[in-house]
Amino acid sequence: MNFASIAPDESTPFRIVFVCTGNICRSPMAEVMLRDLITRSGLGRLITTSSAGTGDWHVGEQADVRTIAALAARGYDGSHHRARQFDPEWFLDLDLVVVLDRAQERILRNWATTDRDRSKVRLLLSFDAAQAPLLDVPDPYYSDDAFFGTVLGMIESANEALFAQLAPAIRQGVR
Template structure:
């Protein structure tokens, strides 16, 4: 089973959006039993909260389920439990690596690195910008390419 963890700052906007979008794409591909998806934040401010209303709205508009999702913080054990840890920006990557144990097999990458022309770019935080549509479009495109990457790498 390939396990994917999406990470942003508070786990209420970008990473739950990516989790829901990726779940949707995985289900459409008939791979729900082969890929497990979760999300977390580098901060603990929103632990236990559902996704931000802006995230819920854009997901509903695109008929993507987000039921049962609650914010949590990244744990050191995530590096042993997940094969892919996908961050939303460079700051998230830096903070995630603070939790990394001395040895782990998790592949840590930024989400937009899966879009060749956006490699190295950050997914802007709609908590501050309010632009949930722009973020959704980035996440949707990158998640499709991430799924293709995982399917190839995992021979699915």
Template sequence: MVRVLFVCLGNICRSPMAEAVMRDLLIKEGLDGKIEVDSAGTGDWHVGEPPHKGTQMKLEEYKIDYSFIRARQLNRSDLNHFHYVIAMDEKNLNDIGVIAGKNPTAYIARLMDFVGDESIVDVPDPYFTGNFDLTYELVKEGSGQLLNFIRKREKI
């Protein structure tokens, strides 16, 4: 089983959106038994809460289930449990690096690293921008490209 963890700041907007979008994609591709998906935040402000209302509305628009998602905080053991730890932005990436320390076993990258558009390196945080449409589009594209990367790398 390949395990993927999406990480953002509070785990209520971007990373739970990515978790739900990827899980939906895996089900549609018949890979939900081969790849496990989760999400976490670098901060602890929202632990136990469901996704932000804006994220919920966007996922409902595309009929993507998010009912199982509750915010949690990233911890060091995640860096050993998950094969891929995917940050939403540069700050999240740096925070993951601090938690991981030297020689992490997980493959750590930003979601937009898989898209190949050098003009967009971070998924903007809709908690601050209010733009859940853009976040969804970037998460959808990034998740699809990440899945392609994992399929090739893991030969699944």
């Protein structure tokens, strides 16, 4: 994705949403980690991030306890997260819709009503050259605690790559 034309200001920040299946494992990890990168960089007023799921099974619930534990083990706080379902009407207000696997990519592109909205949907691993061939971040929900840490590492690396591409364009738009 080419971020060269981004020139947000405080009144119109660049808006990113991460989407997985139930919004209790992968997408909250990505949201919390990217928000931390954004805050530490001083760009918090210029980039916003959130997360959602394609399904409604967990709406209103906290992130999975293993997600919260994996995040805490790396110094992140995921305890305030509450799951929600993606609403196709959000496309109008979003700049980037980052999905964690091809199932969400298919669903969100089907929900999008315009080519412009479909073009906003990107796989998280596509931003990380080392992981891009994998395509999907595996869902740790039916796995053990250790696998949550493995998935978190994948997301952390991909988020750093995404941020490395996004931040220069955002900073360029800052006057």
